[in-house]
Amino acid sequence: MVGLGHDGEGVGRVNGFTLFVQGALPGEKVRVKVVKLKKQYGYAKLLDILEPSADRVDAPCPIYKQCGGCQLQHMSYEAQLRWKRQLVADNLERIGKLAVAGPGDAAREGILVHPTIGMDDPWRYRNKAQVPIGHGGPDMEGGLIAGFYAQGSHRIIDMEACLIQHEQNDDVVRAVKRVAGELGIRAYNEETGRGMLRHVVARYGFNTGEIMVVLITNGESIPHRDELVGLIREAVPGVTSICQNVNTQQTNVIFGDRTLVLWGRDVIYDTIGDIRFAISARSFYQVNPVQTEVLYRKALDFAALTGEEVVIDAYCGIGTISLFLAQRARNVYGVEIVGEAIDDARANAALNGIRNVQFETGAAEVVIPAWRQQGIAPDVIVVDPPRKGCDAALLETILEMRPERVVYVSCNPSTLARDLRMLEDGGYRTVEVQPVDMFPHTTHVECCSLLVRKD
Template sequence: MKKRTDRSGKSARAGRAVPFRLKIEELSESGHGLGFYKKRTIRVPKTLPGEEVEVVYRSENPPRARIELKRILHPSPHRQNPPCRYFEDCGGCHLQHLAYPEQLRFKRQIVQRHFLEHPGLRPVTIHPVEGMPNPFYYRNKCQMPFRFQEGQVVYGLYQAGTHQLVALDECLVENRDANQALRVVRDWMRRFRILPYDERSGEGVVRHLLVRKGMFTNQVMVVLVVAREEVPHWQELLRDLKAGVPSLRSFQFNINTGQTNRILGERTLPVWGEACIEEQLGTLKFRIYLDTFFQINSVQTVKILERLQSRLQAPPEAHLLDLYAGVGILSLSLARQVAAVTGVELVPAAVQAARQNALDNGITNARFICGDAAQVAGELLAENRPADICLLNPPRKGVEPAVLEAIGKMRPEQIAYLSCHPRSLARDLSQLVEMGYRCEDVFLYDMFPQTYHVESLAFLRRQ
């Protein structure tokens, strides 16, 4: 039997919206509701377990956007009205519709699921997630693009899974100074008709604004990412920023001339103020430069450092090895508890910042090496300088196999592993357990409230 076609020759069924009801059974790791329909798993964003919903299947949409939520028939008792008016469209946050205590419980469950996949990790104690008193305005780093939409300059974040910009006037997870700086730049661009950069044509001036803030020092850095060195009316912009952001300490231009979606270019021009700002974490101060990694949540970072200092009890002659040292936040915070610190980092700018941070804080027993973690660990072993304590804070992909192998040969007495990715954490901890370590417990921190991300701090001891 032939399908009926319209005058264009398309099937009459093509593009037809098919509604059906669904019960949401659980949340995926990315915070989307999951239900089951005709033996298929259906993913419905912005829904919660226990809810009965009506959805529509649209075959003409891209595969990940074919299910549209039409209405919630029976809402979860844990559902709340999202505080942000952009939440339904913006892809920046994932869980604002879920009450905060339930967000914390969900994140712990994510970690627990991954640990259950590894028999050697099933006995490990996973503590409840430590939340924030105020789970908004917490980010110390902000970067947003500027675009020309509907006849005016706007800034914002992208809709989930698309390149469609959602224009914002305020972001509730960015710090207040960053929000103010964004508005100042937008208004300046509108007043002087400064055009945003257009990726397709390669024309325009302003690409992004990057703002970094010391949350405890109240120092602010503003970096305007531009497509060329000549920025008209920049003096007026500086004046407006000084007036609108009284904590401003550094203003810079980053030049990105490439036709690319990369945020930063290769050259940075100082315009006014210092090259860096400072952040206070406990008793130590750290320099923050434009392009060096720094933990995004200063409040929760202090809690992590306090936990490290209380749990890693080492003899005074101990040697501490930090294999993903960054700017030295973890290792310098522990330096006064040990005889010597060796930090290893692949990024030269971060190594330079770590050395300067040690000098600024009067720490003389720490050295930082620019190099590959596995190679440096092997060299230390060859020099008969094994580590008593090893710190691991790798990127999301986890610890490289060669680094794990080097740790196995070095056999430090204690290991502390800080991770932002539960899956790679569980994989690596399972291998360390097979190498003769016991994972004692894992502490969880809500480093990224309103999102599905969670920070884990695991402690291991050699058996």
């Protein structure tokens, strides 16, 4: 095996032909069975490991090979961190056509890509679980099961514990599965559209201990609703909020548009650094709070704020980065296309008594030029886009506004590389990129990048 693909599969060569082998590691000699051939590459199933890699470890999760939630538990954590840095560097070079230098390449010109910042304890880090519910047998027969989908399928792998979820989330999922089953509540069937319980979502405040349970249902009327709520409260000591989200669409989108409070508050609270956040059932909130603080402090470092700067935060979400920046900036302006998130952002600013921040709903590429016409001239622009990267019109807007610095927070190295290329062509220089391991044992990696104007 000569490498790893971006989905964590081993990449092998047979007489010059490329095969992707799930579960194989670079440097290994393996025996495989070819299962699918394309014109220039193919896929194979791992049968035997003839010569194992020094980076191979035994995956501690008993359902790791069936579940599609993690991809890299069979690789040592140190090797995962090295591979994630290399993944970022390779994308910058291949897609962005950008020269890359590492910490040991003092003589080489290029973007400094730092070693990936990992976790001291890379387990039990997720504060949110979204788990589909099903039945253990065909045609909605058998008891309720709950777990993640097998890789590349919608077949649920029943689980009792997930080693990357906080233990409280496991407790919630087990409790809902048990008490809903005892009450005879049926799971939703994707093929027929019948059944009630679609997903259970558990949210846990790492720093407050508060717990939210969200039941995603195919309709508003839950059988034995009051009894169900009472049994969940008994089974999950410390639960703060029990909500219901109604989704009657035949879709694989988890949440519907309506959320009801069945018991307790409509939010739980948690903190990142000194900032307190109210988190509702549908709020976007980073799932690894330990590494989120690492990532946001790096964004603060790259912004190099002195207290006099005007900052724009595009894709601001519920204001997580904006409120961090506001502690050191003169004024922060946040924009987000999701109105519900902006409501949360304003509430979070009020919750923390932060007054030097303004939030607006709309597309960043529309709102930011309007701010420009109002005389708002940013010294720093921060972007934290979804996986598809920045809208091209937003990148054009950044180039027209010419801030001194751009801080780009990314969850996708390939779209990061594409967007950095456009900013470089427009007059910016990428100085450094810091990968952060927000999702240990998966193929995902976050990055924080610093760009400065070339003039």
